Amino acid sequence: MSTARVTAVVANLVTLTDPQDSPRAEGREAPNVQALVRAAREGDREAFGDLVVLYQRPAIHTALAALHDRDDAEDVAQEAFVVAWQKLPGFRGDATFRTWLMTIVWRKALDRRRQRQAWWTRVRSGPPDTGDGLDPLSAIAGNGPDPERAALWRDLTRQIRRGIDGLSPKLRDTLLLAASGEHTYEEIAMLLRVPPGTVKWRVAEARRLVAKQVDRGEAS
Amino acid sequence: MRPHDHDLDEAIDRVARVMTEAAPAPDFARRVHARIDAAAPPRKPWTTPTLAAAAIVVAALAAGIVWMRGHRNPTPTATEATRLAQPPAAVAAAAAARAPADAVAATPARKVTAAPAFKSSVPELPPLDRLEAITQDSIQPTRLTIPPLTVEAIVVPPVDGDGSIR
Numbered sequence: 001m002s003t004a005r006v007t008a009v010v011a012n013l014v015t016l017t018d019p020q021d022s023p024r025a026e027g028r029e030a031p032n033v034q035a036l037v038r039a040a041r042e043g044d045r046e047a048f049g050d051l052v053v054l055y056q057r058p059a060i061h062t063a064l065a066a067l068h069d070r071d072d073a074e075d076v077a078q079e080a081f082v083v084a085w086q087k088l089p090g091f092r093g094d095a096t097f098r099t100w101l102m103t104i105v106w107r108k109a110l111d112r113r114r115q116r117q118a119w120w121t122r123v124r125s126g127p128p129d130t131g132d133g134l135d136p137l138s139a140i141a142g143n144g145p146d147p148e149r150a151a152l153w154r155d156l157t158r159q160i161r162r163g164i165d166g167l168s169p170k171l172r173d174t175l176l177l178a179a180s181g182e183h184t185y186e187e188i189a190m191l192l193r194v195p196p197g198t199v200k201w202r203v204a205e206a207r208r209l210v211a212k213q214v215d216r217g218e219a220s
Numbered sequence: 221m222r223p224h225d226h227d228l229d230e231a232i233d234r235v236a237r238v239m240t241e242a243a244p245a246p247d248f249a250r251r252v253h254a255r256i257d258a259a260a261p262p263r264k265p266w267t268t269p270t271l272a273a274a275a276i277v278v279a280a281l282a283a284g285i286v287w288m289r290g291h292r293n294p295t296p297t298a299t300e301a302t303r304l305a306q307p308p309a310a311v312a313a314a315a316a317a318r319a320p321a322d323a324v325a326a327t328p329a330r331k332v333t334a335a336p337a338f339k340s341s342v343p344e345l346p347p348l349d350r351l352e353a354i355t356q357d358s359i360q361p362t363r364l365t366i367p368p369l370t371v372e373a374i375v376v377p378p379v380d381g382d383g384s385i386r
Contacts, residue, residue: 045253052252056244064240074245081252082259160235179236210232211225 029096037097041088048088052081055098058182059105062191065176066109076112080105099187106191156214163213167206174199175206 029037033054039047059080063073084101091100164172177188178199189196245251 045256049249049253052249056248060242060244060248061240064242068239070242073242074248077244078248078252078255082255085256086259156231157235160232161239164232164236164239175232176236176240179233180240181237182240207229207232211228214228 029098033097037088037091037093040085041091048085051097051101055101056081058098058102058180061180061182062102062105062177063109063112065180066106066113066173072112072116073109076108077105080108083108095190099190102183102187103191159214159217160210162217163210164206166213167209171202171206171209174202175210178203 033051036047036050036054040051056077059077060070060073063076063080064070067073067076080101083104087104091097095103164175167175174188174192177183177191178185183191185196185199188199192199
């Protein structure tokens, strides 16, 4: 695949599937969320249920960034919510509830990743399980109206996927957390316990290495 | 920077995003609640101080009881007082006399030897002289006389409408 064709395919297909903007934690939490957290701290299960509904999606996405397996990610997210409920009376509000919750999710996900020795093999052997038996990357490729372009896109996404899988865990985790659209750089910095500048550098470095991998794939 | 770098970065972000994308199961919240039910209930915020206060009260009560037991000076009964005053030989004889006949029969016969006469090593002190009663003169305070206070009225000069004093 020539560089010019890759450019054209990417430029065309990127516009076909615009990502939906995910809610980001900007600044402090909204007053209604604060009220829910206060009520949940007092033992209000219904209020906590609302918080679960509110944050279940970012929790799963965060866990998925570390685990690459939907079932594992959902299980870890549920576990994290249970821990959050148990520890809620001790929540001091130094960070937002969302950041606090995502920190629990991320730690639980890392624990799970450490426990599963076969994780790396599973990731390298195939795409993440989305639960419906379909490769999500193929789903993106299928959006192209031109079959030839769709095939090129599919090839490109596979190369990118291989490049991401080949990254070091630090770079891969940072890139996936940033690309998930669920977190600001500041929130990722809190999750990973590194300065925000390090997060930005890791994302840029991860992109550079993956692009290099794609170029190498083109050359071969 | 190559011309397609930005587009390639976008493609990388897109693929990475897809890798972290998954819709939560419809019964996600219900399963969280089920797990919470299965786990221990959360500790309420008021539980810790209440437990701490209860622990302090219990500790104080226990310390009080121990202190009272340590400082209580039980007055010996008349029998105990007599026994303490008697020499060991007399105590042994009295114990033998009190022992029931069957108990004596059950135990092997043992020859009781008379103990040497008890002599106290504490020298006797001479009796104290009789103390004379102390008489204390009654205190007669002198009456204080306070002259009545006289307060002079404060005279304020009248003020004009513009604030100046006349």
